[in-house]
Amino acid sequence: MSWKGSERLLDTIKHYSSFPATGVSLRQMVQFGERPSTGTLFRASQFLSEELPIRLAHRVQELGDLPDGLNDMPSIKKVRDWYSQSFEDITSLSKPNLDSEIKERLLRPMKQNARESKILSQTTHNPSVKEGQYRSQQTNGNGNNGAGKSPSRRYYASIDEEGEWPPELNDYNKRFAKTLEGIKRRHDGVVTTVAQGINEYKRKRQRMQIDTNIQSFLDRFYMSRIGIRMLIGQHIALTDQKSSMEPNYVGIICTKTNVRELAQEAIENARFVCEDHYGMFDAPKVQLVCKPDLHFMYVPGHLSHMLFETLKNSLRAVVETHGPEKEEFPVTKIVIAEGKEDITIKISDEGGGIPRSAIPLAWTYMYTTVDSTPDLDPDFNKSDFKAPMAGFGYGLPISRLYARYFGGDLKLISMEGYGTDVYLHLNRLSSSSEPLQ
Secondary structure (H helix, E strand, O other), X not given: OOOOOOHHHHHHHHHHOOOOOOOOEHHHHHHHHOOOOHHHHHHHHHHHHHHHHHHHHHHHHHHHOXXXXXXXXXXXXXXXXXXXHHHHHHHOOOOOOOOHHHHHHHHOOOOOEOOEOOOOOOOEOOOOOOOOOOOOOOOOOOOOOOOOOOOOOOOOOOOXXXXXXXXXXXXXXXXXXXXXXXXHHHOOOHHHHHHHHHHHHHHHHOOOOOOHHXXXXXXXXXXXXXXXXXXXXXXXXXHHHOOOOOOOEEOOEEEEEEHHHHHHHHXXXXXXXXXXXXXXXXXXXXXXXXXOOOEEEEOHHHHHHHHHHHHHHHHHHHHHHHOOOOOOOOOEEEEEEEOOOEEEEEEEEOOOOOOHXXXXXXXXXXXXXXXXXXXXXXXXXXXXXXXXXXXXXXXXXXXXXXXXHOOOEEEEEEEOOOEEEEEEEEEOOOOEEOOOO
């Protein structure tokens, strides 16, 4: 039997959707999670128990308001129900009854000293993102739609850690983390299921491509999904790390991400997929130019995804331009440079390039140069959307969202008849806030 939300729940979701999301930066997440304790995890749980329902509510409303019958597609309805269920799971979770002393202590700031400041870094704006580009349609430029003032929410607050915390706090932290784990599993297949919904819509409407309104919706939807999974994944990891800390890791953020190692791993994975797809003995070679000790603060999973997807595209272009039977292919080159603001990764291939008229299409969801799009399996690689060698048209648009999520960008410059350069910019200051406003 399928899940069905009550009228009361849908009204509550509509109310929550009137409030704006609160953006958080990578550096803020690290500053907050450096020493997870029962008290700090409880404060984080309080923030997320307010923030996540707002973000989930935005998605429920927007999925329900999609134009031209897209909101009636079975796969879109399924995803909307998932988001509604997750909203219900968080808002119905019972909170502990705390005495006034504990409540006051949770609000009491930590004692400061000169060596250890607990003031959070200020966030900066991503110059690649226009103001409001990924803002939910339910909120206007003032932050809400007039349904009331935005609640005051802070991701981080330093608290008085002197003394023991009551067992009720630890119990709630565990229950909250378990709830988030269930939500994360439920949403594993969201990207492929929404893509399936777009396919259903295109077949019903007999359309080859999607229009700009749906393209903008998908950008907002997937950017929001990256943010929700980042907050959930970070909180679950911090809860685990309370008992066992990993060196150089704060949650899922690595404070010393080795760029060269991740690039080398992406090269091996992309070449393997290329060899498997084309039945080749030896995929095109890739040359890597990067300092061995180049480290910065980032989420390794995000960077691996972007490198793999962009490199896979380059290798496919090289093979299809020169033919899989060719004995020796032109070498694809990766150059990684470190500047004051950005770490920039350039991937240069000799895969024939892209006509200027087709470059905007490269950022369009469900656009693919493959003759027949493979069937979408919602269970395929649930942790994230990594398609096989080609065929879904999601690699570049999703990778650009990952880059922009923490203040970077992904750009493409092509020389038709020769090859393409992809520039992946990563904000090395880690100060850029999520682009939700």
